[in-house]
Amino acid sequence: MNKKISLILSLILLVMWLGGCSGISKAEKKEMVEAATIAGEKYIKQYYNSEFILKDEQFLDPAINSTIYLHGYIKGHEDEPISVAYDYSKKEVRTVIGPDWFIDSRNP
Template identity: 60%
Template sequence: MKVAQMNIILNWVTVFKTYFRVFTLPEGDNLLKKGKFWITVLILLSILVGVFYYMQYASNVEKEEIVQAGIPIGQDYIRKYYNAEFIYKNNEFIGSYVNSTVYLHGYIKGNEGQVISIAYDYKKKEVLDVSGPDWFIDSRNPRKNSDY
């Protein structure tokens, strides 16, 4: 019985060898190496893309936190010096390699067509400047000293 089992196993091994030999290219080892290389490249590329997207996501989250911290400071500044209610619409970051300023754009309640911009320094957490129409800037109390 053991000899019969050994013959069956040998027959199956021969069948598998023949089967795989038919589907193996002459440069089989070389093809296998190329396949491993491209799989490695694909995995590394996927990791790099994932890291890039994570960095973008982290940057956007950080910017959103900065803006959300700056909106109430800007609104308080407008309320204190202009006696008006600032409604935030959007923002614009100046590259952090230049300075730490974000512009908060919005309008004054009741004057939706007039754009007001608040220059906010997010490192110092203070308003640097406010720009908008002349009628609004002239309403500042107390007035800012200007050289021009």
């Protein structure tokens, strides 16, 4: 399962690196990242009762879809990466990617 996730994330990162994020200004990106970070932190707090710490973010090219990946970790588990996929058109968290123990701890 983790190998599949790693492969998918690697492919997404490759597409982003090759394609860039054309059509979005730096100011727009900054606003989107701020909104995504707030939404991601609230989502992690609500459904996982944890504190998400952002390390960096990555945009998918708008031609592909409207996703920002927030990469970070959960406070107290700095060595285990967590990613939050945020849809900036719908302004909602799509999914959380991380270790099985964390994903399985989700509150309904």
